[in-house]
Amino acid sequence: MDITIETPHLKAVISTHGAELKSLKSKETEIEYIWQADPKHWARHAPVLFPFVGSLKDNQYTYQGKTYELPQHGFARDMEFSVLEQKEDAVSFILEDTPETKKVYPFDFKLVLSYELGGDGIVVKYRVENPTGEEMYFSIGGHPAFNVPLEEGLSFEDYFLEPSPMKSRVIVPLRGRYVNLDQRTLGQTNTNIALTHDLFKNDALIFETIGLNSFSIRSENSPHSVTLTYNNMPYVGIWSTYPVESPFVCIEPWEGIADTHDASGELTEKLGIRKLDAHEVFETKYSITVK
Numbered sequence: 001m002d003i004t005i006e007t008p009h010l011k012a013v014i015s016t017h018g019a020e021l022k023s024l025k026s027k028e029t030e031i032e033y034i035w036q037a038d039p040k041h042w043a044r045h046a047p048v049l050f051p052f053v054g055s056l057k058d059n060q061y062t063y064q065g066k067t068y069e070l071p072q073h074g075f076a077r078d079m080e081f082s083v084l085e086q087k088e089d090a091v092s093f094i095l096e097d098t099p100e101t102k103k104v105y106p107f108d109f110k111l112v113l114s115y116e117l118g119g120d121g122i123v124v125k126y127r128v129e130n131p132t133g134e135e136m137y138f139s140i141g142g143h144p145a146f147n148v149p150l151e152e153g154l155s156f157e158d159y160f161l162e163p164s165p166m167k168s169r170v171i172v173p174l175r176g177r178y179v180n181l182d183q184r185t186l187g188q189t190n191t192n193i194a195l196t197h198d199l200f201k202n203d204a205l206i207f208e209t210i211g212l213n214s215f216s217i218r219s220e221n222s223p224h225s226v227t228l229t230y231n232n233m234p235y236v237g238i239w240s241t242y243p244v245e246s247p248f249v250c251i252e253p254w255e256g257i258a259d260t261h262d263a264s265g266e267l268t269e270k271l272g273i274r275k276l277d278a279h280e281v282f283e284t285k286y287s288i289t290v291k
Contacts, residue, residue, distance in 0.1 A: 001015070001016045001017075002014070002015050002016075002022065003015075003016065003083065003086060003091050005086075005087070005088065005089050005090060005091050005115065005117055006027075006088065006089065006117065007089050007117045007118065008027070009026065009027055009028060009120070010024065010025070010026060010027060010117050010120075010121070010122070010290075011023070011024075011025050011027055012024050012025075012115060012117055012122055014091060014093075014115055016080055016081050016082070016083065016093065017078075017079075017080055017081075018047055018048065018076065018077040018078060018079065018081070019048060019076075019081040019093035019095070019113040020044070020045055020046055020047055020048070020077065021034060021045060021046040021115065021122070021124070021144060022034065022037075022045045022046075023036075023045075024121075024122055024288065024290065026290060029224070031150055031151060031224055031290075032147060033146055033147060033150065033226050033288070033290050034046060034144065034145065034146065034147070035145035035146060035147055035247075035248035036147075040244075041241055041244060041246035041247075041248070042145065042241055042246060042248070044077070044143070044145070045144070045145060046142065046143060046144035046145060047073065047077035047143045048076050048077055048111075048113060048126070048140070048141075048142065048143070049073040049074060049076075049077065049139070049140060049141040049142070049143055049252075049254070049256070050074050050075075050076035050077075050111060050128075050138065050139070050140045050141075051070075051074045051075075051076070051105050051107075051109070051138040051139065051140070052070060052073065052074045052138075052139045052256060053073065053074075053139040053140070053141040053235075053254045053255070053256035053257055053258065053272070054072060054073065054177075054179070054254075054256070054257055054258025054259070055072045055177040055178060055258045055259060056070060056072075056258075056259050056263075056265075057178065057259040057260075057261070057263040057265055058265075059071055059072075060265065061265050061266070061267045061270065062265050062266050062267065063106060063137070063266075063267040063268070064106075066106070067265075068103075068104050068105065068106065069104060070104050070105065072177070072258075073143070074105075075101060075104065075105070076095055076111060077143075079095055079101075081093035081094060081095045081113065082094050082095075084112060089116065089117045089118065090114065090115060090116040090117065091114070091115055092112055092113065092114035092115070092125075093112065093113045093114075094110060094111065094112050095110075095111045095113075096108075096109065096110050096111070097109050107130075107132075107134075107136040107137070107138070108130070108131050108132045108134075108136070109128065109129065109130065109131070109136060109138070110127075110128070110129035110131055111126075111127070111128055111129075111140075112125075112126075112127040112128075112129070113125070113126060113127075114127070119289075120289050120290060120291065121227075121287055121288050121289035121290055122287065122288050123285055123286075123287045124142060124144075124285060124286050124287070124288070125283065125284075125285040126140050126255075126282075126283065126284050126285065127281065127282070127283050128140060128276065128281070128282040128283075129276075129280075129281050129282075130276035130277070130278065130279060130280050130281070131279065132278065132279070133278040133279070134278060135275055135276065135277055135278065136275070136276045137267050137268065137270070137273050137274065137275050137276075138256075138273070138274055138276070138282075139254070139255055139256020139257070139270075139272055139273060139274060140254075140255050140256060140274075140282075140284070141233075141235075141237075141252060141253060141254035141255055141256055142252055142253050142254075142286055143237075143250055143252045144228065144250060144251065144252070144288065145248045145249070145250045146217055146226050146248060146249055146250070146251065147247060147248055148195060148217060148240075148247055148248055148249050149219070149222075149247065150217075150219075150222065150224050150225070150226070151222060151224060154219060154221055154222060156195060156196075156197065156245070156247060157194070157195065157196055158219045158220075158221050158222075159195045159217055159218065159219045159249075160192045160193060160194050160195055160217075160218060160219070161192065161193040161195060161215055161216070161217060161238065161249070162192050162193075162215070162216040162217075162218050163189040163190075163192075163193070163213070163214075163215055164213070164214045164215075164216070165213075166189070166190050166191065167189065167190050168186045168187065168188065168189060168190045169186070169187050169189045169207040169208060169209060170184050170185070170186060170187065170207065170208040171184065171185055171186070171187030171205065171206065171207055171208075172184050172206040172207070172208060172235070172257070173185075173202065173206075174202060174203045174204065174206070174258070175261050176261070177258060178258055178259050178260055178261040178263070179206065179257055179258050179259070179260055179271070180260070180261065181260055181271075184208075187205070187207055189207060195217070195249060197240065197242060197243075197245040198242075199240075200239060200240045200241070200242040201242050201243070203239070203242070204237040204238060204239035204250075204252075205237065205238040205239070206235060206236070206237050206238075206257070207235065207236050207238075208234060208235060209233060209234060209235060209236050210232075210234075211231065211232060212229070212230075212231045212232075213229070213230060213231075213233075213236065214227050214228065214229035214230075215227070215228055215236065215238070215251045216228075217249060217251075223291060224290075224291055225290070225291045226288060226289070226290050226291075227288070227289045227290075228251040228253065228286060228287070228288055229286065229287050229289065230253040230284075230285070230286035230287070232284075233253045233254060233255055233284060233286070234254070234255065234257075234272065235253075235254040235255075235256070235257050235272070236251065236252060236253050236254065237250070237251075237252035237254060238250065238251060238252070239252065253286045254272075255272070255274060255282075255284060256272040256273065256274070257271055257272040258271075259271060
């Protein structure tokens, strides 16, 4: 089921399936900012990544002596959420553990995703609750895809990625599906990055981030742009398909990351994993602003 929220300037559509943002459109210009999930390229819009971000080594992990299997990015993006609260300009969804999730992820959890329109954009909030007296481990991240170009008459190559602040960030390369920490180096995010399809020939660009960060998709040939902003999330992925040349770019803020190629597989040792103690709550958010 699709839920529509709106303000005088913006309209957003979010599906209960995966609590996924399917559309963010300006009422004034009719510009659609969110990728429309053409299956010839990539059949998703903006999935939530939970309970893990990226790939587990051999698609499995071990916890308390038992081995579990999960595919890339976990299961939440493919599950049906319940509507928790709905207003004209905001909506929140909840997903809780089930007997089926317990087969692949042994923890009780409550995952709340909230969307709120305001001003010139939308705020996406994540809330992870540990409802039990036992500790739990998880990662979570966003994967929103934005149309590039944003309007007719322009091409993918007419756009660039503008980081803020303009400073170098550590780039974490991938070796296949896994991150290669030994080859980390400084990435050139102290300047604009021209968007080309070849930029993604080695899969996603992954940067370590600290504090307040924003990444904008802009063109010198248009006044229209989209910006994703977040605070204190340790990684961001920038991705599009390759060698298929797709008209979208994902900006993905992450609280977690894929395994290394030599990961032990023990969940408590996983790179980027977060721990919630008994009855603890974790919250984070990102915003998308549009012009």
